[in-house]
Amino acid sequence: MNRRADFPLLVNNPGLHYLDSAATSQKPRAVLDALRDFYENSYANPHRGAYALSVEATECYHRARLTVARFLGVADPDCLIFTRGTTESLNLVAGSWGRANVAAGDEIVVTALEHHANFVPWQQLALEKGATLRVCELTADGRLDLDCMSGLLGARTKVVAFNHVSNALGTINPVADIVRLVRGKSDAAIVLDGAQSAPHFRVDFDRLGVDFYAFSGHKMLGPMGSGGLIGRRATLEEMPPWQTGGDMIEFVYDDRTTWNVLPHKFEAGTPNAADAVGLAAAVDYLDAIGMDAVLAHERSLMADAEARLQQVEGMRIYGPPVGERSGVISFTLADVHPHDLATILDGEGVCIRAGHHCAQPLMRRLDLSSTARASFYLYNDQSDIDALVAGIMKAKEIFATA
Protein backbone atom coordinates (compact mmCIF):
# COMPACT_ATOMS: atom_id res chain seq x y z
CA MET A 1 0.00 0.00 0.00
CA ASN A 2 1.45 3.35 -0.97
CA ARG A 3 -0.94 6.12 -0.05
CA ARG A 4 1.56 8.94 0.07
CA ALA A 5 0.22 10.39 -3.18
CA ASP A 6 -3.18 10.99 -1.53
CA PHE A 7 -1.66 13.38 1.04
CA PRO A 8 -0.83 16.84 -0.35
CA LEU A 9 1.55 17.75 2.50
CA LEU A 10 3.59 14.62 1.89
CA VAL A 11 3.55 15.21 -1.86
CA ASN A 12 4.69 18.82 -1.34
CA ASN A 13 7.54 17.67 0.92
CA PRO A 14 9.07 14.66 -0.81
CA GLY A 15 11.99 14.34 1.62
CA LEU A 16 9.76 14.35 4.67
CA HIS A 17 9.35 11.22 6.78
CA TYR A 18 6.38 11.84 9.02
CA LEU A 19 6.49 9.45 11.99
CA ASP A 20 4.35 11.38 14.47
CA SER A 21 0.85 10.20 13.62
CA ALA A 22 0.12 9.33 17.24
CA ALA A 23 0.25 13.10 17.82
CA THR A 24 -1.77 13.99 14.75
CA SER A 25 -2.29 12.55 11.29
CA GLN A 26 -1.78 14.17 7.91
CA LYS A 27 -4.86 14.84 5.79
CA PRO A 28 -5.78 13.17 2.50
CA ARG A 29 -6.94 15.34 -0.38
CA ALA A 30 -10.43 13.86 0.01
CA VAL A 31 -10.78 15.52 3.42
CA LEU A 32 -9.49 18.89 2.24
CA ASP A 33 -11.82 18.72 -0.76
CA ALA A 34 -14.80 17.89 1.44
CA LEU A 35 -14.09 20.89 3.68
CA ARG A 36 -13.79 23.23 0.72
CA ASP A 37 -16.90 21.81 -0.88
CA PHE A 38 -18.91 22.32 2.30
CA TYR A 39 -17.74 25.92 2.68
CA GLU A 40 -18.22 26.69 -1.02
CA ASN A 41 -21.55 24.97 -1.63
CA SER A 42 -23.40 24.06 1.56
CA TYR A 43 -22.32 26.51 4.24
CA ALA A 44 -24.81 28.11 6.64
CA ASN A 45 -25.66 27.72 10.31
CA PRO A 46 -27.26 24.29 10.77
CA HIS A 47 -30.53 23.82 12.70
CA ARG A 48 -31.44 27.50 12.32
CA GLY A 49 -32.75 28.87 9.11
CA ALA A 50 -35.93 28.15 7.29
CA TYR A 51 -34.05 28.70 4.05
CA ALA A 52 -32.77 25.92 1.82
CA LEU A 53 -29.07 26.58 2.42
CA SER A 54 -29.39 26.09 6.18
CA VAL A 55 -31.38 22.94 5.57
CA GLU A 56 -28.58 21.75 3.28
CA ALA A 57 -25.95 22.47 5.98
CA THR A 58 -28.09 20.65 8.54
CA GLU A 59 -28.33 17.64 6.26
CA CYS A 60 -24.58 17.60 5.66
CA TYR A 61 -23.99 17.66 9.41
CA HIS A 62 -26.54 14.91 9.96
CA ARG A 63 -25.07 12.71 7.22
CA ALA A 64 -21.61 13.18 8.76
CA ARG A 65 -22.96 11.87 12.05
CA LEU A 66 -24.49 8.83 10.37
CA THR A 67 -21.22 8.07 8.56
CA VAL A 68 -19.01 8.36 11.63
CA ALA A 69 -21.49 6.43 13.80
CA ARG A 70 -21.57 3.59 11.31
CA PHE A 71 -17.77 3.55 11.11
CA LEU A 72 -17.45 3.22 14.89
CA GLY A 73 -20.15 0.59 15.20
CA VAL A 74 -22.85 2.50 17.02
CA ALA A 75 -26.30 1.61 15.72
CA ASP A 76 -28.02 4.62 17.31
CA PRO A 77 -26.37 7.69 15.71
CA ASP A 78 -27.92 10.06 18.27
CA CYS A 79 -25.53 8.51 20.77
CA LEU A 80 -22.58 10.06 18.95
CA ILE A 81 -21.89 13.55 20.32
CA PHE A 82 -19.51 15.62 18.23
CA THR A 83 -16.83 17.34 20.30
CA ARG A 84 -13.47 19.02 19.72
CA GLY A 85 -11.76 15.69 20.35
CA THR A 86 -10.89 13.13 22.98
CA THR A 87 -9.90 15.67 25.62
CA GLU A 88 -13.20 17.49 25.39
CA SER A 89 -15.12 14.21 25.31
CA LEU A 90 -13.47 12.96 28.50
CA ASN A 91 -14.03 16.30 30.20
CA LEU A 92 -17.68 16.05 29.15
CA VAL A 93 -18.05 12.66 30.83
CA ALA A 94 -16.22 13.76 33.98
CA GLY A 95 -18.05 17.08 34.10
CA SER A 96 -21.54 15.75 33.45
CA TRP A 97 -21.81 12.09 34.42
CA GLY A 98 -19.01 12.37 36.95
CA ARG A 99 -20.31 15.43 38.79
CA ALA A 100 -23.80 13.92 38.95
CA ASN A 101 -22.76 10.45 40.09
CA VAL A 102 -19.52 10.61 42.05
CA ALA A 103 -19.73 11.59 45.70
CA ALA A 104 -17.47 11.77 48.76
CA GLY A 105 -16.09 8.36 49.66
CA ASP A 106 -16.51 6.99 46.14
CA GLU A 107 -13.58 5.69 44.15
CA ILE A 108 -12.39 6.34 40.61
CA VAL A 109 -9.98 3.93 38.95
CA VAL A 110 -7.60 5.08 36.25
CA THR A 111 -4.37 3.47 35.07
CA ALA A 112 -0.69 4.34 35.03
CA LEU A 113 -0.85 4.09 31.25
CA GLU A 114 -3.16 7.06 30.75
CA HIS A 115 -2.68 10.19 28.73
CA HIS A 116 -3.18 13.25 30.93
CA ALA A 117 -6.54 13.77 29.21
CA ASN A 118 -7.88 10.59 30.83
CA PHE A 119 -6.13 11.16 34.14
CA VAL A 120 -6.39 14.79 35.15
CA PRO A 121 -10.19 15.21 34.67
CA TRP A 122 -10.73 12.23 37.02
CA GLN A 123 -8.13 13.41 39.50
CA GLN A 124 -9.77 16.84 39.61
CA LEU A 125 -13.25 15.33 39.94
CA ALA A 126 -12.02 13.21 42.86
CA LEU A 127 -10.51 16.28 44.53
CA GLU A 128 -13.71 18.26 44.01
CA LYS A 129 -15.97 15.54 45.39
CA GLY A 130 -13.79 14.10 48.12
CA ALA A 131 -13.58 10.84 46.18
CA THR A 132 -10.44 8.70 45.94
CA LEU A 133 -8.45 8.26 42.75
CA ARG A 134 -6.89 4.83 42.43
CA VAL A 135 -4.23 4.03 39.86
CA CYS A 136 -3.91 0.57 38.30
CA GLU A 137 -0.21 -0.27 38.03
CA LEU A 138 1.63 -1.93 35.16
CA THR A 139 3.47 -5.16 34.65
CA ALA A 140 7.20 -4.98 33.93
CA ASP A 141 6.62 -5.05 30.18
CA GLY A 142 4.12 -2.21 30.10
CA ARG A 143 0.80 -4.04 30.23
CA LEU A 144 -1.99 -3.18 32.64
CA ASP A 145 -1.71 -5.38 35.72
CA LEU A 146 -5.17 -6.93 35.83
CA ASP A 147 -4.56 -8.41 39.28
CA CYS A 148 -3.88 -4.91 40.51
CA MET A 149 -7.00 -3.68 38.71
CA SER A 150 -9.06 -6.44 40.30
CA GLY A 151 -7.83 -5.44 43.75
CA LEU A 152 -8.91 -1.84 43.20
CA LEU A 153 -12.47 -2.62 42.19
CA GLY A 154 -15.35 -2.77 44.59
CA ALA A 155 -18.77 -1.47 45.53
CA ARG A 156 -17.37 2.06 45.89
CA THR A 157 -15.90 2.16 42.40
CA LYS A 158 -17.93 4.61 40.34
CA VAL A 159 -15.73 5.07 37.30
CA VAL A 160 -13.09 2.96 35.57
CA ALA A 161 -11.27 4.95 32.91
CA PHE A 162 -8.54 3.53 30.67
CA ASN A 163 -7.25 3.75 27.14
CA HIS A 164 -7.82 1.30 24.32
CA VAL A 165 -4.25 1.85 23.12
CA SER A 166 -1.50 3.67 25.02
CA ASN A 167 -0.23 6.72 23.14
CA ALA A 168 3.13 6.49 24.91
CA LEU A 169 3.93 2.78 24.48
CA GLY A 170 1.36 1.53 21.96
CA THR A 171 0.11 -1.17 24.34
CA ILE A 172 -3.25 -2.55 23.21
CA ASN A 173 -5.35 -3.07 26.30
CA PRO A 174 -7.62 -6.13 26.63
CA VAL A 175 -10.93 -4.25 26.74
CA ALA A 176 -13.15 -7.35 26.93
CA ASP A 177 -11.19 -8.80 29.88
CA ILE A 178 -11.26 -5.51 31.75
CA VAL A 179 -14.98 -5.00 31.08
CA ARG A 180 -15.70 -8.49 32.45
CA LEU A 181 -13.58 -7.76 35.51
CA VAL A 182 -15.23 -4.41 36.19
CA ARG A 183 -18.79 -5.66 35.66
CA GLY A 184 -18.13 -8.61 37.98
CA LYS A 185 -16.98 -6.45 40.87
CA SER A 186 -18.71 -3.08 40.58
CA ASP A 187 -21.40 -0.96 39.01
CA ALA A 188 -18.84 1.49 37.68
CA ALA A 189 -19.20 3.39 34.44
CA ILE A 190 -16.47 2.30 32.03
CA VAL A 191 -14.84 5.09 30.07
CA LEU A 192 -12.61 4.12 27.17
CA ASP A 193 -10.12 6.59 25.64
CA GLY A 194 -10.11 5.62 21.98
CA ALA A 195 -7.81 8.33 20.67
CA GLN A 196 -5.25 5.77 19.51
CA SER A 197 -7.60 2.96 18.52
CA ALA A 198 -10.18 4.54 16.21
CA PRO A 199 -7.49 5.56 13.66
CA HIS A 200 -5.86 2.14 13.46
CA PHE A 201 -8.31 -0.71 13.69
CA ARG A 202 -12.00 -1.51 13.52
CA VAL A 203 -13.92 -0.33 16.55
CA ASP A 204 -17.39 -1.62 17.21
CA PHE A 205 -18.83 0.43 20.08
CA ASP A 206 -21.96 -1.65 20.49
CA ARG A 207 -19.84 -4.75 21.10
CA LEU A 208 -17.14 -3.21 23.28
CA GLY A 209 -19.29 -3.33 26.40
CA VAL A 210 -18.06 0.05 27.66
CA ASP A 211 -20.27 2.95 28.67
CA PHE A 212 -18.35 5.74 26.95
CA TYR A 213 -15.89 5.87 24.07
CA ALA A 214 -13.96 9.05 23.26
CA PHE A 215 -12.01 9.71 20.06
CA SER A 216 -10.23 12.42 18.09
CA GLY A 217 -10.90 13.17 14.44
CA HIS A 218 -7.51 14.75 13.78
CA LYS A 219 -5.67 11.52 14.60
CA MET A 220 -7.76 9.58 12.04
CA LEU A 221 -7.15 11.79 8.99
CA GLY A 222 -9.94 14.23 9.90
CA PRO A 223 -9.70 17.97 10.61
CA MET A 224 -8.27 19.40 13.81
CA GLY A 225 -11.07 20.27 16.21
CA SER A 226 -13.21 17.27 15.25
CA GLY A 227 -13.92 14.21 17.33
CA GLY A 228 -16.59 12.74 19.48
CA LEU A 229 -18.02 10.94 22.43
CA ILE A 230 -20.17 7.85 22.13
CA GLY A 231 -22.37 6.74 25.00
CA ARG A 232 -25.40 4.59 25.63
CA ARG A 233 -28.76 6.25 25.09
CA ALA A 234 -30.14 5.61 28.57
CA THR A 235 -26.99 6.96 30.21
CA LEU A 236 -26.75 10.01 27.99
CA GLU A 237 -30.42 10.82 28.54
CA GLU A 238 -30.00 10.72 32.31
CA MET A 239 -26.93 12.93 32.27
CA PRO A 240 -27.27 16.65 32.90
CA PRO A 241 -26.08 18.99 30.14
CA TRP A 242 -22.43 19.93 30.21
CA GLN A 243 -22.39 23.27 28.45
CA THR A 244 -25.50 25.38 27.99
CA GLY A 245 -26.54 27.82 25.30
CA GLY A 246 -28.12 27.72 21.88
CA ASP A 247 -29.18 24.53 20.13
CA MET A 248 -29.10 22.40 23.28
CA ILE A 249 -32.32 23.84 24.70
CA GLU A 250 -35.96 23.01 24.13
CA PHE A 251 -37.81 25.79 25.98
CA VAL A 252 -36.25 28.61 27.97
CA TYR A 253 -38.33 30.31 30.63
CA ASP A 254 -37.21 33.08 32.97
CA ASP A 255 -36.64 30.62 35.78
CA ARG A 256 -35.85 27.30 34.09
CA THR A 257 -34.95 25.57 30.85
CA THR A 258 -35.78 22.23 29.31
CA TRP A 259 -33.26 20.39 27.20
CA ASN A 260 -33.15 19.34 23.60
CA VAL A 261 -32.98 15.66 22.69
CA LEU A 262 -29.81 13.73 21.96
CA PRO A 263 -27.34 14.45 20.51
CA HIS A 264 -28.11 18.19 20.64
CA LYS A 265 -28.33 18.28 24.44
CA PHE A 266 -24.54 17.98 24.50
CA GLU A 267 -23.77 20.22 21.54
CA ALA A 268 -24.30 23.77 22.80
CA GLY A 269 -23.83 26.61 20.33
CA THR A 270 -23.18 26.55 16.62
CA PRO A 271 -21.80 23.09 15.90
CA ASN A 272 -18.52 22.53 14.09
CA ALA A 273 -20.40 21.07 11.14
CA ALA A 274 -17.63 21.70 8.62
CA ASP A 275 -15.09 19.62 10.50
CA ALA A 276 -17.69 16.90 11.09
CA VAL A 277 -18.15 16.80 7.31
CA GLY A 278 -14.36 16.59 6.95
CA LEU A 279 -14.22 13.79 9.50
CA ALA A 280 -16.91 11.89 7.61
CA ALA A 281 -14.78 12.22 4.47
CA ALA A 282 -11.82 10.82 6.41
CA VAL A 283 -13.92 7.89 7.56
CA ASP A 284 -15.10 7.26 3.98
CA TYR A 285 -11.48 7.32 2.84
CA LEU A 286 -10.48 4.79 5.52
CA ASP A 287 -13.50 2.63 4.74
CA ALA A 288 -12.64 2.53 1.05
CA ILE A 289 -9.20 1.16 1.91
CA GLY A 290 -10.58 -1.04 4.67
CA MET A 291 -9.46 -0.93 8.28
CA ASP A 292 -8.16 -4.48 8.03
CA ALA A 293 -5.81 -3.40 5.24
CA VAL A 294 -4.74 -0.32 7.30
CA LEU A 295 -3.99 -2.55 10.26
CA ALA A 296 -2.12 -5.14 8.20
CA HIS A 297 0.02 -2.42 6.59
CA GLU A 298 0.91 -0.89 9.95
CA ARG A 299 1.66 -4.23 11.56
CA SER A 300 4.03 -5.17 8.80
CA LEU A 301 5.80 -1.78 8.97
CA MET A 302 6.00 -1.91 12.76
CA ALA A 303 7.44 -5.41 12.80
CA ASP A 304 10.02 -4.41 10.24
CA ALA A 305 10.98 -1.17 11.97
CA GLU A 306 11.23 -2.87 15.34
CA ALA A 307 13.46 -5.66 14.00
CA ARG A 308 15.82 -3.10 12.49
CA LEU A 309 15.88 -0.85 15.55
CA GLN A 310 16.62 -3.79 17.81
CA GLN A 311 19.86 -4.34 15.92
CA VAL A 312 21.10 -0.88 16.88
CA GLU A 313 23.48 -1.04 19.82
CA GLY A 314 22.23 0.89 22.85
CA MET A 315 18.62 0.76 21.66
CA ARG A 316 15.94 0.12 24.25
CA ILE A 317 12.32 -0.31 23.18
CA TYR A 318 9.54 0.04 25.76
CA GLY A 319 6.26 -1.78 26.15
CA PRO A 320 5.07 -5.27 25.27
CA PRO A 321 6.26 -7.17 22.15
CA VAL A 322 5.53 -5.46 18.86
CA GLY A 323 2.64 -7.78 18.01
CA GLU A 324 0.77 -6.56 21.08
CA ARG A 325 1.20 -2.90 20.28
CA SER A 326 -0.44 -0.56 17.83
CA GLY A 327 1.18 2.20 15.81
CA VAL A 328 3.90 3.19 18.26
CA ILE A 329 7.57 2.40 18.90
CA SER A 330 8.76 4.17 22.06
CA PHE A 331 12.50 3.97 22.60
CA THR A 332 15.70 5.42 24.02
CA LEU A 333 19.17 5.24 22.53
CA ALA A 334 22.07 4.82 24.98
CA ASP A 335 22.78 8.22 26.54
CA VAL A 336 21.49 10.23 23.58
CA HIS A 337 18.67 12.27 25.06
CA PRO A 338 15.39 11.89 23.10
CA HIS A 339 15.31 15.63 22.39
CA ASP A 340 18.77 15.53 20.89
CA LEU A 341 17.73 12.51 18.86
CA ALA A 342 14.61 14.33 17.59
CA THR A 343 16.69 17.35 16.56
CA ILE A 344 19.21 15.20 14.70
CA LEU A 345 16.42 13.20 13.01
CA ASP A 346 14.75 16.46 12.01
CA GLY A 347 17.94 17.30 10.14
CA GLU A 348 17.37 14.11 8.14
CA GLY A 349 13.73 15.01 7.44
CA VAL A 350 12.39 12.54 10.01
CA CYS A 351 9.63 13.81 12.34
CA ILE A 352 9.37 11.95 15.64
CA ARG A 353 8.09 12.95 19.04
CA ALA A 354 10.41 13.27 22.02
CA GLY A 355 9.16 13.86 25.52
CA HIS A 356 6.80 12.49 28.11
CA HIS A 357 3.92 12.06 25.61
CA CYS A 358 1.46 13.69 28.04
CA ALA A 359 1.86 10.63 30.26
CA GLN A 360 3.91 11.84 33.21
CA PRO A 361 2.51 9.25 35.68
CA LEU A 362 3.72 6.53 33.29
CA MET A 363 7.14 8.10 32.73
CA ARG A 364 7.67 8.45 36.47
CA ARG A 365 7.00 4.74 36.88
CA LEU A 366 9.42 3.92 34.08
CA ASP A 367 11.94 6.23 35.79
CA LEU A 368 12.31 8.20 32.58
CA SER A 369 11.90 11.88 31.84
CA SER A 370 11.25 11.17 28.19
CA THR A 371 11.40 8.70 25.33
CA ALA A 372 11.63 9.06 21.58
CA ARG A 373 8.49 7.89 19.82
CA ALA A 374 8.09 6.91 16.19
CA SER A 375 4.49 6.32 15.21
CA PHE A 376 3.12 4.90 11.99
CA TYR A 377 0.07 5.24 9.80
CA LEU A 378 -1.19 4.11 6.44
CA TYR A 379 0.87 6.66 4.45
CA ASN A 380 4.20 5.44 5.86
CA ASP A 381 6.37 3.06 3.90
CA GLN A 382 9.74 1.38 3.86
CA SER A 383 11.53 4.63 3.00
CA ASP A 384 10.39 6.12 6.31
CA ILE A 385 11.94 3.21 8.21
CA ASP A 386 15.15 3.54 6.19
CA ALA A 387 15.34 7.26 7.02
CA LEU A 388 14.60 6.60 10.70
CA VAL A 389 17.35 4.02 10.99
CA ALA A 390 19.83 6.19 9.04
CA GLY A 391 19.05 9.16 11.31
CA ILE A 392 19.57 7.07 14.42
CA MET A 393 22.94 5.89 13.10
CA LYS A 394 23.84 9.53 12.45
CA ALA A 395 22.94 10.43 16.04
CA LYS A 396 25.14 7.61 17.27
CA GLU A 397 27.97 8.92 15.13
CA ILE A 398 27.63 12.48 16.45
CA PHE A 399 27.45 11.34 20.05
CA ALA A 400 30.33 8.91 19.63
CA THR A 401 32.82 11.77 19.28
CA ALA A 402 32.74 12.78 22.93
Place this chain on the structure above:
Amino acid sequence: MRPPESSAQTAALYQEMILDHYRRPRNKGTLESADAVAEMKNPLCGDEIVIEVAFDGDGVADLRFSGKGCSISQASASMMTQLVKGKSAAEIALLRTRFRDLMLGDLSAVDDATLGSLRSLSGVARFPARVKCALLAWNALENAMSRRG
Protein backbone atom coordinates in the same frame (compact mmCIF):
# COMPACT_ATOMS: atom_id res chain seq x y z
CA MET B 1 6.82 24.37 5.38
CA ARG B 2 9.91 26.01 6.80
CA PRO B 3 12.60 23.50 5.92
CA PRO B 4 14.24 21.87 8.91
CA GLU B 5 17.88 22.68 9.52
CA SER B 6 20.14 20.67 7.28
CA SER B 7 21.97 17.59 8.30
CA ALA B 8 25.25 19.55 8.37
CA GLN B 9 23.83 22.27 10.61
CA THR B 10 22.49 19.65 12.97
CA ALA B 11 25.89 18.01 13.18
CA ALA B 12 27.47 21.44 13.76
CA LEU B 13 25.07 22.06 16.64
CA TYR B 14 26.60 19.24 18.61
CA GLN B 15 30.08 20.69 19.10
CA GLU B 16 32.60 18.52 20.84
CA MET B 17 32.64 20.97 23.74
CA ILE B 18 28.89 20.57 24.26
CA LEU B 19 29.10 16.80 24.28
CA ASP B 20 32.07 16.98 26.64
CA HIS B 21 30.08 19.04 29.16
CA TYR B 22 27.10 16.71 28.68
CA ARG B 23 29.15 13.61 29.42
CA ARG B 24 31.37 15.21 32.09
CA PRO B 25 29.30 17.97 33.65
CA ARG B 26 31.16 20.47 35.84
CA ASN B 27 29.73 21.52 39.19
CA LYS B 28 27.07 18.83 39.09
CA GLY B 29 25.76 17.82 42.50
CA THR B 30 24.66 19.63 45.62
CA LEU B 31 26.19 22.11 48.06
CA GLU B 32 26.74 21.28 51.74
CA SER B 33 24.96 24.47 52.69
CA ALA B 34 23.17 26.42 50.01
CA ASP B 35 21.75 29.90 50.58
CA ALA B 36 19.21 29.51 47.80
CA VAL B 37 17.77 26.65 45.79
CA ALA B 38 15.71 27.00 42.64
CA GLU B 39 14.07 24.32 40.55
CA MET B 40 13.05 24.83 36.95
CA LYS B 41 11.12 22.42 34.76
CA ASN B 42 10.46 22.36 31.09
CA PRO B 43 6.92 20.97 31.02
CA LEU B 44 7.22 20.34 27.30
CA CYS B 45 9.85 17.64 27.71
CA GLY B 46 9.78 16.88 31.42
CA ASP B 47 13.38 17.94 31.88
CA GLU B 48 14.21 19.55 35.18
CA ILE B 49 17.12 21.33 36.74
CA VAL B 50 17.92 22.36 40.30
CA ILE B 51 20.45 25.11 41.03
CA GLU B 52 21.93 25.54 44.48
CA VAL B 53 23.79 28.75 45.22
CA ALA B 54 26.01 29.93 48.07
CA PHE B 55 26.24 33.71 48.12
CA ASP B 56 29.19 35.86 49.05
CA GLY B 57 27.73 39.27 49.74
CA ASP B 58 26.23 40.34 46.47
CA GLY B 59 27.88 37.66 44.37
CA VAL B 60 27.93 33.92 43.84
CA ALA B 61 30.61 32.18 45.90
CA ASP B 62 29.75 28.69 44.72
CA LEU B 63 26.98 26.80 42.96
CA ARG B 64 25.95 23.33 41.84
CA PHE B 65 23.31 21.98 39.51
CA SER B 66 21.46 18.68 39.37
CA GLY B 67 18.65 17.18 37.35
CA LYS B 68 18.06 15.46 34.05
CA GLY B 69 17.99 16.83 30.58
CA CYS B 70 19.21 16.83 27.02
CA SER B 71 22.78 17.60 26.02
CA ILE B 72 21.92 21.25 25.35
CA SER B 73 20.35 21.88 28.77
CA GLN B 74 23.04 19.94 30.64
CA ALA B 75 25.96 21.53 28.77
CA SER B 76 24.48 24.99 29.16
CA ALA B 77 24.09 24.42 32.92
CA SER B 78 27.60 23.05 33.26
CA MET B 79 29.21 25.92 31.34
CA MET B 80 27.10 28.49 33.15
CA THR B 81 28.18 27.29 36.57
CA GLN B 82 31.84 27.58 35.55
CA LEU B 83 31.33 31.07 34.21
CA VAL B 84 29.32 32.67 37.02
CA LYS B 85 31.23 31.28 39.99
CA GLY B 86 32.86 34.18 41.83
CA LYS B 87 31.00 36.84 39.84
CA SER B 88 28.85 39.65 41.22
CA ALA B 89 25.08 39.80 40.73
CA ALA B 90 25.51 42.65 38.23
CA GLU B 91 28.08 40.72 36.21
CA ILE B 92 25.83 37.65 36.18
CA ALA B 93 22.82 39.69 35.06
CA LEU B 94 24.88 41.05 32.18
CA LEU B 95 26.06 37.56 31.19
CA ARG B 96 22.50 36.30 31.25
CA THR B 97 21.45 39.09 28.90
CA ARG B 98 24.34 38.33 26.57
CA PHE B 99 23.55 34.61 26.60
CA ARG B 100 19.94 35.37 25.72
CA ASP B 101 21.21 37.55 22.86
CA LEU B 102 23.26 34.58 21.71
CA MET B 103 20.18 32.37 21.76
CA LEU B 104 18.27 34.94 19.71
CA GLY B 105 20.93 34.76 17.02
CA ASP B 106 22.69 38.05 17.86
CA LEU B 107 25.99 37.77 15.97
CA SER B 108 27.81 40.20 18.27
CA ALA B 109 27.22 37.79 21.15
CA VAL B 110 29.01 35.05 19.21
CA ASP B 111 32.17 37.17 19.33
CA ASP B 112 31.69 38.18 22.96
CA ALA B 113 34.61 36.60 24.79
CA THR B 114 32.95 37.17 28.18
CA LEU B 115 30.60 34.30 27.36
CA GLY B 116 33.54 31.90 27.26
CA SER B 117 32.68 28.31 26.40
CA LEU B 118 28.97 29.17 26.22
CA ARG B 119 29.66 30.50 22.74
CA SER B 120 29.83 26.89 21.60
CA LEU B 121 26.04 26.89 22.06
CA SER B 122 25.55 29.59 19.40
CA GLY B 123 24.19 26.98 16.97
CA VAL B 124 21.13 26.51 19.22
CA ALA B 125 19.74 29.82 17.88
CA ARG B 126 18.96 28.02 14.62
CA PHE B 127 16.74 25.56 16.51
CA PRO B 128 13.89 27.54 18.11
CA ALA B 129 12.50 24.37 19.72
CA ARG B 130 15.77 23.98 21.63
CA VAL B 131 16.38 27.52 22.90
CA LYS B 132 14.30 26.75 25.98
CA CYS B 133 16.65 23.86 26.78
CA ALA B 134 19.66 26.17 26.74
CA LEU B 135 17.92 28.79 28.91
CA LEU B 136 16.62 26.36 31.55
CA ALA B 137 19.65 26.66 33.85
CA TRP B 138 19.83 30.42 33.43
CA ASN B 139 16.19 30.82 34.38
CA ALA B 140 16.75 28.63 37.44
CA LEU B 141 19.79 30.72 38.41
CA GLU B 142 17.77 33.91 38.03
CA ASN B 143 15.16 32.51 40.44
CA ALA B 144 17.86 31.49 42.91
CA MET B 145 19.48 34.94 42.67
CA SER B 146 16.17 36.62 43.39
CA ARG B 147 16.02 34.72 46.68
CA ARG B 148 19.11 36.40 48.01
CA GLY B 149 18.51 37.57 51.57
